[in-house]
Amino acid sequence: MAVLAVVSVAGLIVDDRVLVGAPIWAKSLKFSVSFVAYCLTLAWMLQFLTRRRKLGWWAGTVVAVTGAIEMVIITGQVIRGRRSHFNHQTPFDSALYNVMAGTVAVLWLATLILAVLLFRSTIADRASARAVRIGAVLGLAGAGLGFLMTQPTPGQMRGTSDIVGAHSVGVPDGGPSMPLTGWSTTGGDLRIPHFVGMHALQLIPLALMGLVALGARVPRLRDERIRAHLVAVAGAVYAAVLALLTWQALRGQPLVHPDGATLAAAALIAAGAALGSIAALRRPVGGNRAGTPERTRQPVG
Structure with missing residues (x-):
C-alpha cells in the first residue's frame, strides 16, 4: 500500500485525467494511504491478544489479502479510466464491483473477529x-x-442507471467539493x-x-x-x-x-x-x- 501511494502521487503528477470531478489517481492515493493506517493499526493491536493468537493471525492475513484485492481492482480501473465503485456500465465493470463488494464484506468480518478477540483478551x-x-x-x-x-439514489430508482x-x-457525485478530501x-x-x-x-x-x-x-x-x-x-x-x-x-x-x-x-x-x-x-x-x-x-x- 505504501508503494502504491507513491505510484498514485506520480500518477497525479503525470496523468491529468479527471473522473467524476476529481483527478483520476486521487482515489487510489486516498485508499492506499487509508489502508496503510488501517493495517498497521490492526497489526499493532494484535500484540494485545492473549488467547486465540493463531485465529488473530489468520484474521489479520484475511484483512491484508482482501485489501490488496480491492486495491488491485481500484488501480486497474484507474488505468482503464473507469469508475471502480457503483459501476455497472458493462458486465466486466459490474463483475469487478461485485468482487470489491465481496472483499469489503469479508474484510469487515475479519475485523469483527479481531475485535471480539480483543474483548476476550486480558490487557493489564x-x-x-x-x-x-x-x-x-x-x-x-x-x-x-x-x-x-x-x-440507489432516488433518481437511480426512478429510471435505468448504469451507476x-x-x-x-x-x-x-462530482460536484463542488473540499480540497484534498473531495x-x-x-x-x-x-x-x-x-x-x-x-x-x-x-x-x-x-x-x-x-x-x-x-x-x-x-x-x-x-x-x-x-x-x-x-x-x-x-x-x-x-x-x-x-x-x-x-x-x-x-x-x-x-x-x-x-x-x-x-x-x-x-x-x-x-x-x-x-x-x-x-x-x-x-x-x-x-x-x-x-x-x-x-x-x-x-x-x-
Whole structure:
C-alpha cells in the first residue's frame, strides 16, 4: 500500500485525467494511504491478544489479502479510466464491483473477529484496554457505514442507471467539493462519517498516548483509572460525533454548512465532553475501595 501511494502521487503528477470531478489517481492515493493506517493499526493491536493468537493471525492475513484485492481492482480501473465503485456500465465493470463488494464484506468480518478477540483478551492497563476496544468497535461502525453508499439514489430508482449508489446525498457525485478530501460542499457526503468512524482505530489510541505524554506535567493523568475514565469519555464523544456526522450527511447537508439543529447537537456533544472530562479528572487519585494504595500500571504498548 505504501508503494502504491507513491505510484498514485506520480500518477497525479503525470496523468491529468479527471473522473467524476476529481483527478483520476486521487482515489487510489486516498485508499492506499487509508489502508496503510488501517493495517498497521490492526497489526499493532494484535500484540494485545492473549488467547486465540493463531485465529488473530489468520484474521489479520484475511484483512491484508482482501485489501490488496480491492486495491488491485481500484488501480486497474484507474488505468482503464473507469469508475471502480457503483459501476455497472458493462458486465466486466459490474463483475469487478461485485468482487470489491465481496472483499469489503469479508474484510469487515475479519475485523469483527479481531475485535471480539480483543474483548476476550486480558490487557493489564485498563486505559489501554478501553482505547483498543473502543477504537475497534467504532472502526467497525465506521466501516459498516460504507454500505449506505451502495443504496440507489432516488433518481437511480426512478429510471435505468448504469451507476447504482453514490457518495453524495441530495446532489450528484462530482460536484463542488473540499480540497484534498473531495467531500461535497453542496450536499451531504457519506464518506465523511465513513472516514471518521474507520479512523477511530488510530485516534482513540492516539488520545491515550497524548494523555500518557501529558502525565509528565499533569500528575493526575499518571493514575491509570483516571486515564481509563478519560478514554471512556473520549469514546462516548467520538461515537456521538460519528452519529451526528451520519445524521447530517443523510439529511443532504454539507459538512461546511451546518444548520441550527446540527450546531445545537454539536454544542450538546461539546458540553457533554467538558462535563465528562471534569468528572473524570475529579475522581480520587490512587488507592482502592478499601483505602489501600494501589500501584499505577503503565499503559501496554
